[in-house]
Amino acid sequence: MGTSYARQRTMILITFLFIPLVLLGLFTYYPAVRLLYLSFTSWDGISDTVQFLGLDNYKEIFTNPDLFGVFLHQIPYVLGGILQNIIAILFAVILNSKIKGRNLFRVLLFVPYIMNGVAVAFMFQYVFDTENGSLNALLGMLGLQSLQHSWLGDTSLVNFSLASVSFWRYMGYTMIIYLGALQSIPGDMYEAATIDGANRFQSLWHLTLPNLTQVIQLNMFLTLSGALAVFDLPFVLTKGGPVGSSETFLLKTTETAFTFNNYGLASAMSIVLLIFTIVILVVQNMAIKRKGDA
Amino acid sequence: MTTKRIRDPIEWLKYILLGIASLVVLFPPYVVVLNAFKGPDESSSPFALPASFLNVENFRIVFDRADILQAFSNTFIVIAVSLVGNIVFGTMVSYALARISFKGKRLILGLFLFASIIPTITTQVVIFSLIQSLGVFNTLFAPILLFIGADVLQITIYLQFIRNIPEELDESAMIDGASLFRIYASIIFPLLSPATVTLVILKTINIYNELYIPFLYMPKQKLVMVSTSIMRFASNNQAQWSYICATILIIMVPTVLLYLFLQRYIFAGVTNGAVKG
Numbered sequence: 001m002g003t004s005y006a007r008q009r010t011m012i013l014i015t016f017l018f019i020p021l022v023l024l025g026l027f028t029y030y031p032a033v034r035l036l037y038l039s040f041t042s043w044d045g046i047s048d049t050v051q052f053l054g055l056d057n058y059k060e061i062f063t064n065p066d067l068f069g070v071f072l073h074q075i076p077y078v079l080g081g082i083l084q085n086i087i088a089i090l091f092a093v094i095l096n097s098k099i100k101g102r103n104l105f106r107v108l109l110f111v112p113y114i115m116n117g118v119a120v121a122f123m124f125q126y127v128f129d130t131e132n133g134s135l136n137a138l139l140g141m142l143g144l145q146s147l148q149h150s151w152l153g154d155t156s157l158v159n160f161s162l163a164s165v166s167f168w169r170y171m172g173y174t175m176i177i178y179l180g181a182l183q184s185i186p187g188d189m190y191e192a193a194t195i196d197g198a199n200r201f202q203s204l205w206h207l208t209l210p211n212l213t214q215v216i217q218l219n220m221f222l223t224l225s226g227a228l229a230v231f232d233l234p235f236v237l238t239k240g241g242p243v244g245s246s247e248t249f250l251l252k253t254t255e256t257a258f259t260f261n262n263y264g265l266a267s268a269m270s271i272v273l274l275i276f277t278i279v280i281l282v283v284q285n286m287a288i289k290r291k292g293d294a
Numbered sequence: 295m296t297t298k299r300i301r302d303p304i305e306w307l308k309y310i311l312l313g314i315a316s317l318v319v320l321f322p323p324y325v326v327v328l329n330a331f332k333g334p335d336e337s338s339s340p341f342a343l344p345a346s347f348l349n350v351e352n353f354r355i356v357f358d359r360a361d362i363l364q365a366f367s368n369t370f371i372v373i374a375v376s377l378v379g380n381i382v383f384g385t386m387v388s389y390a391l392a393r394i395s396f397k398g399k400r401l402i403l404g405l406f407l408f409a410s411i412i413p414t415i416t417t418q419v420v421i422f423s424l425i426q427s428l429g430v431f432n433t434l435f436a437p438i439l440l441f442i443g444a445d446v447l448q449i450t451i452y453l454q455f456i457r458n459i460p461e462e463l464d465e466s467a468m469i470d471g472a473s474l475f476r477i478y479a480s481i482i483f484p485l486l487s488p489a490t491v492t493l494v495i496l497k498t499i500n501i502y503n504e505l506y507i508p509f510l511y512m513p514k515q516k517l518v519m520v521s522t523s524i525m526r527f528a529s530n531n532q533a534q535w536s537y538i539c540a541t542i543l544i545i546m547v548p549t550v551l552l553y554l555f556l557q558r559y560i561f562a563g564v565t566n567g568a569v570k571g
Contacts, residue, residue, distance in 0.1 A: 008474045009394050016386035023443035028409040031420035045423065091315060094308045105312050107557055108319055114553040117503045118521040119542045122528055123322045126535055134325040134340040173564065180565030229413040232505055236525060250415055257419045270416035277411055
């Protein structure tokens, strides 16, 4: 008989948790705390001394329209995200019914999520290209020349074009999450509803949607926090252009840090983004709790 | 029954909607496939068919110029090392949390959970100098260190699995005198393999698709990864659509194949993770 189990438990706790917790601390919590500290300073990323600025960075963020105003560019992503959830529920309901080729459609609609994000971005650069792009070519073939646009070059369109790429990429993913939730609603509930004389739309409205509330909340959190943190698409496709019209807050943050070496301001921007994410989460949790009490 | 179904207009509507969605999904990749095989003197209209689908000249050029092989091998190394570590750490944390009761268990779970809501790009402002002071900037260790840690999705999936493994198994092994480490290594770990397979696939896809971490930490030419290879190549070959299309195809095919063969695990992982999250 070796070491006692009580002793072994302590050993296991220490050895099994040590490295993962160190990694978590080093790459998540230390940066978060340091970010908070730097957000009150004017650190330039190099010098050893930092000047304490108090709340100046935060004042700058909320008063400088060049910084806070870019959130306006992200509204199309929010709208696209909401639409994405509606369409995803629609297709989840369709694919949850007895229908031929169910698995084929499920596999097909999910495929964009699997694709490399940068490759997807360039694929859409080709779709949206003004001269040779396939979207304008398609519109031309259909006789809809009037709808042809410079999809990524027009300041009022560019964010909608980018948001549509995000829609294309994530709709299937959202749909799979809804489909999973739908499949966990017991089938006999529907039978009971049918016996009670409910038609399809009544059971959709009174049975399916209420059972999806939690998943809808989850997906809305993912959608909204995703829309707050838009980065990859404009970073690859437009670099924030034309004339800064597709800048996002996160893109601005990384520029502020890595291009302009204003780490203090960038840290404050990161903290603002983090606080917004937490606010969304808390508000949604409160909404769920209120529903639960009612 | 069947005839009733076909007459039902709602059923028709379902197929029409699915058809439209499929076209929307397939349209961009379809155009990419067409144009990846076109030579320099062929029609630049995106819908024109290539002269031959056997014309692999573009792919040859891209393999030469875009460091594709280097990118694949670097990406493979990063994925392999990160995942081995990540699976070991993830199962260890989950085993400790599931089978040993101790104070602070909820706190640890909470720490992992809260970590997942911090947008990763925001903390790079600080992690950048951390990576430099650890001396791993411009080495493959930079992304590996950032991908290797256990995360909350993985831990919740593992915890679910471990709770379904009867504790009697552990107890009977203890009667035989097995150490706790042995119980973890030869009973729990193997029984977690279905979850491990799912997680390996999902994480492989995530790391393969990751853009900003290789971009930020490995600017060195030799350390190109899949995502950065296409970015560099495309910025040097603006509007050379046939080359860019070939690169897109080369990069997309591996994960799409992986997905087609292993879809069952991927769907299981996505659904599981979401419901728990």
